[in-house]
Amino acid sequence: MSHTVLIVTNEILKEMKNHYGILAKLPAGAIFSAKVDGCSVTGYRSGKVLFQGRNAAQESSKWAGKTAEPKKKAVSNAVLPDGFAAMSVMGSDEVGTGDYFGPITVVAAYVEKSRIAELKALGVRDSKDMKDPEIVSVAKKLLKDIPYSLLILRNEKYNDLQESGMSQGKIKALLHNQALGKLHEKITPVRPDAVLIDQFAEKTVYYRYLNEQKNIVRENVFFSTKGESIHLAVAAASILARYAFLKEMDILSEEAGFTIPKGAGALVDKAAARLMKTYDESVLRHFTKLHFANTGKAKNMLREM
Structure with a gap:
């Protein structure tokens, strides 16, 4: 059976719990467990989330950018021809x-x-x-x-x-x-x-x-x-x-009026908050991948500005 494991923060674990809901019977150490099309999803207190089933890779990829340290099942390398x-x-x-x-x-x-x-x-x-x-x-x-x-x-x-x-x-x-x-x-x-x-x-x-x-x-x-x-x-x-x-x-940096950082770390959160403060929240659709956890972090940061 195909499976994928993600390691997420407590914040994202709660978000996933709210998203998927809870089945009546939970495995030991789990805080939520659910079934979606072609995949079962189980989240554990440790921050580990297990996706199992034919659509495990597809379902887990919906949370791309939100993992603390993704640990996917290694893909297997093909045997390549000699030379x-x-x-x-x-x-x-x-x-x-x-x-x-x-x-x-x-x-x-x-x-x-x-x-x-x-x-x-x-x-x-x-x-x-x-x-x-x-x-x-x-x-x-x-x-x-x-x-x-x-x-x-x-x-x-x-x-x-x-x-x-x-x-x-x-x-x-x-x-x-x-x-x-x-x-x-x-x-x-x-x-x-x-x-x-x-x-x-x-x-x-x-x-x-x-x-x-x-x-x-x-x-x-x-x-x-x-x-x-x-x-x-x-x-x-x-x-x-x-x-x-x-x-x-x-090009994005020129449009923003300041250097846009790469990656998905803390500097990115600050830049997104700065963009929203300078313009408005809708500008993120043009600049960012909205489903990343950085969106929520930037909004929280904006409230404190």
């Missing part, structure tokens, strides 16, 4: 899913095997080991050097989708599939040896998210966590996605 790192590969990655401010950016990039050494010399590597100025520098070169497809999901649309009941996992799957499809069209008649998606869901869950789509990229598709360290195509996609995200954050 995968030296193949011509199309890779995809996303940025911004854990940031309260700013959009989600997804990039699919194609790296031919004949270009791998050249791109390494250019500085393409795991973006987690790169600071923003270096990412900007390398990305500007990549934009002119490799085929890619970029999608930007800004917050107004993101909030509409999330409020309609779509999980962040499904949103990401739709964006990855669309970016890969557009890149396939761009490089036709060339066909990559393989496609590598930086894994955020099990393969079966990923394709379940796409089951209503007309065009689904399926041929020679592999999924792996830490995809940036496996093939340069994912590393390049990550750099370009990060660059696009940084540009969008610069």
Whole structure:
């Protein structure tokens, strides 16, 4: 049975208890337990919340951004063909899913095997080991050097989708599939040896998210966590996605009149409260992912200003 475990704060645990309600019989140590479509949810005094069932990943993703320290069941890496790192590969990655401010950016990039050494010399590597100025520098070169497809999901649309009941996992799957499809069209008649998606869901869950789509990229598709360290195509996609995200954050900062912070920490709460004080609460729909816990924290902070 598929399952996901989240660790949440007492505040979020109470919010989840109010959201799901309580069944008559509770397991030992539990403060709430409920059943929703394809999933049972049990919250414990320790702050652990257990999601079980075929829709566990989808249901738990509704609470993205509200966890104290998410502990999801590890996704399994696919067995990749021998010599995968030296193949011509199309890779995809996303940025911004854990940031309260700013959009989600997804990039699919194609790296031919004949270009791998050249791109390494250019500085393409795991973006987690790169600071923003270096990412900007390398990305500007990549934009002119490799085929890619970029999608930007800004917050107004993101909030509409999330409020309609779509999980962040499904949103990401739709964006990855669309970016890969557009890149396939761009490089036709060339066909990559393989496609590598930086894994955020099990393969079966990923394709379940796409089951209503007309065009689904399926041929020679592999999924792996830490995809940036496996093939340069994912590393390049990550750099370009990060660059696009940084540009969008610069635009938001200009609109706000002050520097908008990244992430989802205390500085973010202060910035959101400042925005509401300067303008009004409705401005958050444009700047933020409203369902994150930061929204409530910022509103509480605003009351104390």
